[in-house]
Amino acid sequence: MATQLEPAVPREGTGRKKLLAAALDLFAERGVSGTSLQMIADALGVTKAAVYYHYKTKDDIVLAVVSPAIEELAAIAGEAERKRSRTAQVETVLVGIVDLIVRNRSLYAVLQGDLTAIHILREHGAFPELSNRILALIVGPDPDPGTIVAASILLSGLHEAGFGPRVAGIGDEELRGHMLDCARRLLRHRRPSAATA
Amino acid sequence: MATQLEPAVPREGTGRKKLLAAALDLFAERGVSGTSLQMIADALGVTKAAVYYHYKTKDDIVLAVVSPAIEELAAIAGEAERKRSRTAQVETVLVGIVDLIVRNRSLYAVLQGDLTAIHILREHGAFPELSNRILALIVGPDPDPGTIVAASILLSGLHEAGFGPRVAGIGDEELRGHMLDCARRLLRHRRPSAATA
DNA sequence: GTCTATACATGGATAGAC
DNA sequence: GTCTATCCATGTATAGAC
Numbered sequence: 001m002a003t004q005l006e007p008a009v010p011r012e013g014t015g016r017k018k019l020l021a022a023a024l025d026l027f028a029e030r031g032v033s034g035t036s037l038q039m040i041a042d043a044l045g046v047t048k049a050a051v052y053y054h055y056k057t058k059d060d061i062v063l064a065v066v067s068p069a070i071e072e073l074a075a076i077a078g079e080a081e082r083k084r085s086r087t088a089q090v091e092t093v094l095v096g097i098v099d100l101i102v103r104n105r106s107l108y109a110v111l112q113g114d115l116t117a118i119h120i121l122r123e124h125g126a127f128p129e130l131s132n133r134i135l136a137l138i139v140g141p142d143p144d145p146g147t148i149v150a151a152s153i154l155l156s157g158l159h160e161a162g163f164g165p166r167v168a169g170i171g172d173e174e175l176r177g178h179m180l181d182c183a184r185r186l187l188r189h190r191r192p193s194a195a196t197a
Numbered sequence: 198m199a200t201q202l203e204p205a206v207p208r209e210g211t212g213r214k215k216l217l218a219a220a221l222d223l224f225a226e227r228g229v230s231g232t233s234l235q236m237i238a239d240a241l242g243v244t245k246a247a248v249y250y251h252y253k254t255k256d257d258i259v260l261a262v263v264s265p266a267i268e269e270l271a272a273i274a275g276e277a278e279r280k281r282s283r284t285a286q287v288e289t290v291l292v293g294i295v296d297l298i299v300r301n302r303s304l305y306a307v308l309q310g311d312l313t314a315i316h317i318l319r320e321h322g323a324f325p326e327l328s329n330r331i332l333a334l335i336v337g338p339d340p341d342p343g344t345i346v347a348a349s350i351l352l353s354g355l356h357e358a359g360f361g362p363r364v365a366g367i368g369d370e371e372l373r374g375h376m377l378d379c380a381r382r383l384l385r386h387r388r389p390s391a392a393t394a
Numbered sequence: 395g396t397c398t399a400t401a402c403a404t405g406g407a408t409a410g411a412c
Numbered sequence: 413g414t415c416t417a418t419c420c421a422t423g424t425a426t427a428g429a430c
Contacts, residue, residue, distance in 0.1 A: 115228035157354020
């Protein structure tokens with residue numbers, strides 16, 4: 001189920017968990033390729049070799065950081081695909097993604113925003129068509145261009161809206177509500193779509 | 198680092214322009230820090246040193262690539278700030294930005310999406326508060342959180358919506374229309390019920 | 395003016411001491 | 413398990429040949 005309260009990447013803990021938390025902070029601030037293993041080591045007060053003890057490569061760290069979110073996304077997509085009504089599909093995706101973003105604000109920004117991260121995910125076969133699956137769930141079959149544009153703005157806009165300093169002062173519950181509100185406003189197109197077919 | 202103005206008259210022509218075009222393509226695809234000078238040189242069929250002949254540093258290339266867009270953004274902000282009605286201010290910003298994005302689809306993605314690029318801009322004093330100026334123009338004075346969220350989604354969503362493969366098949370004029378449509382839908386908020394806060 | 399050659403730093407990664 | 417020392421590739425940048 002998509003409704004759990006813990007962030008995907010724990011902020012406390014020992015060994016790997018602290019490493020992942022530090023890496024996430026740096027990734028979110030500097031980008032993946034703007035973050036060196038040295039920086040991660042420094043943030044933890046250890047040496048590069050200590051980092052390599054936990055993960056064999058930098059790519060592994062990136063994957064470890066983002067894969068919880070990817071798995072959750074996949075679960076959301078799967079859950080939505082099992083719904084039969086279009087309305088329920090869209091709603092499941094929206095609520096699931098917004099929830100995921102709000103629960104761990106910076107993680108999703110890395111996932112969606114960083115081209116290096118996206119390349120790494122592609123190379124390792126993670127989320128190949130997941131992104132398209134989610135878009136398809138939102139726009140439905142035979143979407144008109146206006147819907148595609150709206151969904152694109154929505155999907156890429158949500159991530160920054162969850163992370164940027166602009167919304168830092170807004171509480172989780174309220175942010176969640178506003179995001180869903182925006183999503184519904186964007187997707188409620190007043191075009192009957194009868195014209196095309 | 199003296200403020201030596203470069204040979205301001207790019208008389209010999211297409212050298213730099215081709216370089217900037219190649220750099221932009223790579224930045225848009227791999228990100229700034231994922232792009233090496235070697236890649237740029239290879240794309241042009243020259244050597245790294247030839248690239249250094251045109252620009253002294255990599256940062257200079259980044260600045261040269263994005264500064265036309267920044268200047269346009271600044272002009273848009275300035276024009277909007279001179280309008281007296283709020284409606285005209287918002288409209289000027291929206292139309293200006295959407296226009297800029299559509300005219301130049303990948304450039305804006307680099308500008309907004311790449312953390313390395315943003316760091317470079319900050320370090321060189323370019324667009325310090327430009328981003329905040331534009332947000333302020335859109336949300337107006339004393340914005341409620343819902344408006345801030347909507348504007349954040351909009352501003353960060355537009356760039357990917359202008360560049361991503363999803364919209365690649367949509368013509369400029371149509372894309373422009375849909376983007377403006379989305380923007381207006383997002384910003385036309387009904388006030389949240391007073392009970393909540 | 396353009397490239398060759400190269401300096402110099404950093405980054406990723408490994409072997410092995412403790 | 414964690415760190416020291418180190419290797420090697422790459423990246424930025426420069427000096428100087430042509």
